[in-house]
Amino acid sequence: TAGNKIFHLGPCRVSMSTAEIRSGFTAIKANIQARDPIRTLSILSHPHSLHKVKSSDRCCITHHLFNFYVDKVFKHCKTEDSYVNRKISSIANSFLSVRRKLGQCHEQNKCMCGQESAEKFKQILANYEGLNVTSAAMKSLGELDILLDWME
Amino acid sequence: SGELYCSLPNPRNVHFESINMKNVLHWSAPEGTGDGVLYKVKYSVYGVGKWIRKPECRNINRTWCDLSSETSDYEEQYYASVKAFLNGMCSDWMETTRFNPLTDTKIDPPMVSVSSTEKSLSIILTAPEKWKRSPEGESVSLLQVYPGLQYNVSVLNKKTKKRWFFAVSNNTLVVPWLEPGTAYCVSAEIYVTTPLLHSGFSKEYCIATLKDKTA
The missing domain is CATH 2.60.40.10 (Immunoglobulins)
Known part of the structure; x- marks a missing residue:
C-alpha cells in the first residue's frame, strides 16, 4: 500500500504503512485523547520509556505491542461516533496485517525475546490493568503516536 | 487548597504554538474582562503525576508563556494550564490538549x-x-x-x-x-x-x- 516502509527489527524485516496508520490516528487523536482524563498515568511511556529499549529487544517489544493492541485495545474502543469508529477499525486492520508478519518472524526465531523486553512489557500490562478496561483501552489508543514515534 | 472562589470567566483557547520545537503557550483573555487580568501557568509531563509551576509566568499580564525549555524532550508529551486573576477573583485552570512536540511542531522552510x-x-x-x-x-x-x-x-x-x-x-x-x-x-x-x-x-x-x- 502507499507509503509502505521496511522496518528492520534485527533479522526481522517487516513492511508497514505507518504513514497510513498515523494519518488515521491524527484524524481522531483530539477526540480520543479528550476521552482520557488521566494525566498522571501512561500505558506506554512511564515509568519506563520505550525509547530506552535496547535494539536487540525491539522486535520482541514490537511484536508484543501489536498483539496487545489487537487483543486488548481495539475491541474495547467503541465510541458513539461512527466516523471515529471507522478510523479505529481501519487502524485495527493495519495492525492485524503487521501482527501477522511479526508472528511469522517470531515463528522463524527472528524475533527473540530477552529478559528486558519481558520486563518492559510486563510493566505495560500492569499499567493497563491498573485501570478499568474501557479507560485503559481508550488511553492506550490515545498513545498510538507514542508507539509510532518510537517505531519510526 | 486555600484557593479563592473561582468565578472569573476562564482563559480561552489555551494552546501551544510551536515552530522548530520552540514551544510557546498561548491563550486569549477571559471574555468580557478588560485590562488588569493576571495569569499563572503550570505544565505537566504526560504520564507523570505532578503539575509544575512556571515561575517566570506567574502574575503576568501577557497572554503567552514560552515553555520551550520545559518541553524540549520530544520523546515526552505534555499538558499546560492557565489560570486568570482579577480583583481578588480567579478563574478555573484551563488546559491544553495533549501536546506532542514531535508531531505538533511546524517546521520552517530550508x-x-x-x-x-x-x-x-x-x-x-x-x-x-x-x-x-x-x-x-x-x-x-x-x-x-x-x-x-x-x-x-x-x-x-x-x-x-x-x-x-x-x-x-x-x-x-x-x-x-x-x-x-x-x-x-x-x-x-x-x-x-x-x-x-x-x-x-x-x-x-x-x-x-x-x-x-x-x-
Missing part, C-alpha cells in the same frame, strides 16, 4: 544557497535547527530529529516560465542542461512523510546562468 555555471545550477539546502536554550547551546538540526526528512525543490525559468520540481533526500542538487545567460528562481520546502509535516516553500532565490563564452 535555507537555500544557489550557484551557477553556464548550463547548470548547484543548490545547497540546509534544514532549520531545533530550538535551543542559548546561542552557545549545542545545535541540533531537524534532520537529526526527523531522519526521513526530504526536500521538494522548485526551479523556475524566468524567461519561459517553465518550472521543474525535484524531490531530494540529501541536501544538494545539481540541475544540468540549462540555458546560458538566463535567470532562474529556486525555492524549496521540507517534508517529512511520517509524522506528516510540510514546511511550505521558502522564498525564491534567483540567479542567472553565466553567458555562453563561445556565442
